[in-house]
């Protein structure tokens with residue numbers, strides 16, 4: 001530990017009535033930015049954990065809680081090493097400014113790609129272990145015995161002889177002053193907390209209304225703003241007539257924000273009402289006034305072109321010519337919205353020397369930097385108070401709404417809470433990209449697959465962000481280029497096609513698009529080869545023991561091989577790996593004679609290596625499956641004259657209780673050093689499993705989403 | 716305007732047309748009641764008026780006068796209502812944003828039907844949960860019904 005952080009500790013220790021802070025420069029070697037002492041208070045400390053004299057253990061987490069349970073699963077890593085009494089654990093977010101000042105002390109604080117556990121894990125193990133050794137050493141010094149003769153358990157240090165014990169809180173102050181070296185983290189067989197089903201720590205605050213989401217922040221003297229965007233994205237603002245609303249109650253100002261307008265008022269409702277009444281003349285951009293059909297056609301027209309070849313094996317053209325039989329199928333997915341239930345919002349207070357931002361965001365460091373840039377205030381004076389997120393699913397990693405709120409706050413000079421109405425949230429969205437792709441396959445006379453080709457055409461998120469981006473956007477082809485199947489010869493190529501709409505991350509990213517097409521086409525291959533889809537996958541995956549193991553588990557545990565209760569009920573399956581986690585699923589589906597369909601059950605087999613908290617893990621997989629199902633059945637944004645038609649939750653339907661199938665999850669954990677993500681992977685397999693089941697019942701392939709375009713959904 | 720919120724008489728200066736949701740959130744700072752859609756489609760704003768579940772985004776301040784308005788904050792001290800306890804025990808919330816509305820709707824359902832069937836639950840619980848906590852919500856409701864029957 002450097003002298004510098006040593007000093008931090010001492011300051012901290014005295015400022016918190018003898019608490020122990022453990023925070024060590026795991027990633028901050030050689031970085032020494034001046035630390036501003038006035039920021040140190042008992043609750044704003046650069047450290048992973050605090051032990052109070054009353055035995056409370058305060059643990060800092062560096063990832064954001066958006067429903068996925070990190071506020072519980074991450075502290076488990078520290079608590080386990082610490083041998084803490086779990087009932088004494090409290091959690092708060094790690095301080096973004098401290099992390100910035102100390103060279104990313106807390107690592108990458110962005111929550112994305114289902115990375116929370118895999119990225120934070122080692123730091124948290126180390127933090128807990130170091131604290132444990134310090135506490136043991138402090139207790140040993142107190143007693144005048146050797147640390148080797150003591151051990152820690154359940155929040156206390158004991159002498160091996162059993163003679164005496166001390167609570168962590170009693171030795172915390174001393175523990176912050178001793179030094180320890182060569183601290184070892186536990187090996188899995190000694191885990192005590194990890195792997196136990198542990199109720200979420202954030203639940204009590206979420207059942208009595210006390211949990212503070214971004215939209216719930218109330219700052220003294222705060223005003224509200226709402227924003228209007230041109231419903232045709234990118235077309236711009238012509239003019240508005242503020243005089244028509246200036247005398248409405250509570251209205252403070254209208255601001256032009258580039259292509260958007262903000263209305264500021266004393267309450268949100270006053271702002272919204274004024275916004276509804278404001279005469280606005282949007283510019284029109286003929287090029288952007290496109291319709292669903294025309295956009296779709298653009299995607300399909302690109303399919304025959306060769307695209308940029310990403311991987312290729314064999315003489316494709318020759319093999320296709322030689323094929324005894326060939327099949328060709330086009331797949332397509334529309335734009336879809338994340339639609340987190342809490343509409344986007346951000347509260348900003350800009351002052352001369354500091355800026356405060358209250359927001360639920362997946363990337364608080366990014367928020368800090370963006371706000372610093374816009375306000376010209378040093379990033380170390382931009383304080384990001386990350387709040388609970390009322391869902392995100394990728395949406396709350398975009399900076400668009402933070403930028404708007406900041407621009408408003410700069411001009412208003414009072415704290416401003418900007419809330420996008422649900423309608424703006426839907427219309428000014430950053431959507432999961434639209435995509436079309438073409439598969440072809442050739443078979444020999446014995447029905448053996450000889451060659452497969454794929455050309456995907458997808459809206460690139462990267463290109464939306466950076467018009468200089470070249471080459472293939474990896475996110476567009478994830479799940480395609482890294483597929484596990486053993487094809488004798490193949491070609492995978494890609495083309496980019498961006499429209500005027502803005503694309504962004506959506507739970508499980510490109511995987512949800514590509515797994516749909518890929519896993520449906522695998523079923524088509526199986527049919528052409530006259531084989532059962534599960535058996536056929538086992539054949540194509542014969543070199544992949546992990547996949548085979550998960551498939552075996554799924555086969556054993558699901559209804560796949562069982563007799564169907566009814567003729568109009570059948571099962572479909574899919575398997576896909578993303579974010580280090582393998583998920584296979586069987587969907588049991590019923591089609592009624594009136595053309596209605598229903599998903600009765602989803603059975604999943606999951607291998608993510610290890611699981612920190614089986615409870616939140618199960619919740620995440622279930623939630624991901626249902627998120628996937630919602631998009632499978634309903635997910636579609638319709639473009640009409642350039643604008644999105646589905647502007648609220650009546651038209652943009654979301655799965656409800658009555659449509660929710662039974663869900664069964666089986667863990668097939670491979671263990672070892674592998675900790676795969678759980679917040680997203682199960683989303684991607686649902687659409688293909690459901691569509692494959694529908695084919696078995698009706699003989700009709702569904703190659704575009706949502707399913708509602710083909711079937712009524714019955715409850 | 717005068718309201719009775721969580722057993723307290725409160726006077727607030729608002730336009731009578733203001734939806735009750737915003738009176739609760741912006742004037743009274745009772746932020747447990749949530750805004751999700753503003754058009755009655757999601758149920759996040761559900762509160763009880765004389766015990767009935769009402770979407771506060773569709774109910775004006777004027778129309779709320781004279782009723783007993785109950786919000787999540789007024790449901791119990793220390794989250795001790797049986798529904799809240801079942802929610803905690805069942806580890807129901809994920810992001811948690813829909814849960815105030817879910818809980819208030821469930822309270823009304825169980826007051827109405829002591830032992831709701833699956834169909835009753837489907838019919839009453841039309842609230843959207845974007846995180847997909849539906850099966851845990853169902854289980855928690857059934858647990859409360861069972862416990863009430865036992866006692």
Ligand code: FES
Pocket residue numbers: 749750751752753754755756757758759760761770771772773
């Ligand atoms: S906010 Fe009232 S129903 Fe959605």
Ligand code: FES
Pocket residue numbers: 067341390391808809810811812813814843844845846847848
């Ligand atoms: S818990 Fe997130 S919307 Fe229901």
